[in-house]
Amino acid sequence: MGNLLRADFFRLWRSKSFWACMIFQVGTGAFAPVSCYLYELRHPIPYSQHLDAEFLNFIPFVCILFALFCALFIGTDYSDGSMRNKLLVGHRRWEIYLSHLVTCTVACLLMCVGYLLPYLAVGTPLFGPLETDMGTVLAYLGATLVLTVALASVYTMLAMLIPNRTVSAVVALVLSFGLLLGGSYLYSYLNYPPTYTQMTYNPVLEVWEEQEAPYPFYLEGTKREIFQLLCDVTPGGQIMQCVVWDAPNLPLLPVYSAALTVVTTGAGLWGFRRKDLN
């Protein structure tokens, strides 16, 4: 497997799609704090920007970027026929699968670092250091990185099981948007307030009165627990919680991501072993 990894990293280093993604990430990482700073200069009140605000904002974008990258990187192995070269010189299918998984995971992690480093390098002189305590920052960063591994695993599975590069890219993109929309839906439901202020007109006193009324979409009891569990388990839900630094079950998120990695890798290996290749 070492040989396969060396070959895959050799190709990663020369991959245009990888460098395009890296340039996008580095550019976004450097541009985000500058953009916030310029906005604050134009609108000093009531906005007060700080470095934490955009720190984890990159995750929804990389969710889409990873889908594209994995489909293109692995799909090239199928479309150029080089998957065959690896098999017919005696490499086992699980070795080929895991080698691609490791390469894609490392590439995705590098893309995350590609955003974070320029963000901190450019943002710290403009806004000062992060306001959130280091323990919380590291916990969210850890959850984000394990989530990155899980996303790489999901997209690797798709790319390894769908030999057509275009189809694989489309399926991965649709899935990434589905994950984000699903996560956004779950998170927004969980964040509805329990009550809202209702204005009612009192005809006797002839005045408008404020009344607290229960919010109709507020989730309670088992329903709320199920929504919270789905929000914690699904990558889309995790992304939404991490972006706004609001994950009530933060220690559990990496556990769910790790479980998703194991399940998708297992399913992918099973499918790829049984697959007839052309």
Added chain:
Amino acid sequence: MELVCEAHGLSKQYGHTYALQNLTMQVPKGSIYGLVGRNGAGKTTLIRILCGLQSPTAGSYTLYGTPFRDPAIQQVRRRMGAVVESPAIYQDLSALNNLKLQAQVLGLPSNRDLPHLLELVGLENPGKKTVRHFSLGMRQRLGIAMALVGSPDFLVLDEPVNGLDPQGIVEIRELLLRLNREHQITILLSSHILDELARLATHYGFLDRGRMVQEVSAGEVEAACRKCTHVEVSDVAILARVLDGMGLDYTIDSSHTANIYAHPHVTELVQALAEAGCQVSAMHQQDESLESYYMSLVGGEGHG
């Protein structure tokens, strides 16, 4: 006879369709084994199975005596090189980088021999040009070079001259002959161009509808296809007596027709027959090719 590859009762089913049915095949060491068959006969499926890209539904095969289900087959496969359908090369890399990548996949300690491989296949100066800008012939040659990276002694090529111009076909033919003769590489190849295959192959396997119709050596095919003069006469017994007298090899087809396997002096033969009281009504040269041999084996039905 030492065998590089042997298949027994090999079958491959896709849904309800059989691509291969109870196929048996033996590829002798040092041979150039030509797989002959129309589109859909099962040539590529057979090659994919032998290369480990697909598993047979039934039956088995061995490579250098190792059964395909034996874990040791993975080591044996390192002695193989293959080009299945299109050459498996990265379009965005140069020829040398493609070879380097394959060397890494194989875990070769040195890349020293790679330029020599490019030279061997006639791609001495491809420069840094990416494969995307290569001609079809250059890609085919690079595909063969990729297959040769691990110094294999069994080369499997699926339609290696497909789409090549006449000069490219000649170059690939010469390369394959050189690899077989100078490097003792056993070659299994499929081709639609039967005339081209006839110039290369030492053994043939004729496939039709997923079955091996016949396995035969090139010598046997040549014997069956040898040139003859077909004659129609009034009395074949007189013809036989005359031909015996002239010392010519012949076969009698019917009471009025015969084949003469030599180049008879036509005037002398006709005069001798006339003197013996036998009339010659027709005489023409017959040159049976590999194509007609194949057609006579599988018949014309359903071939288009």
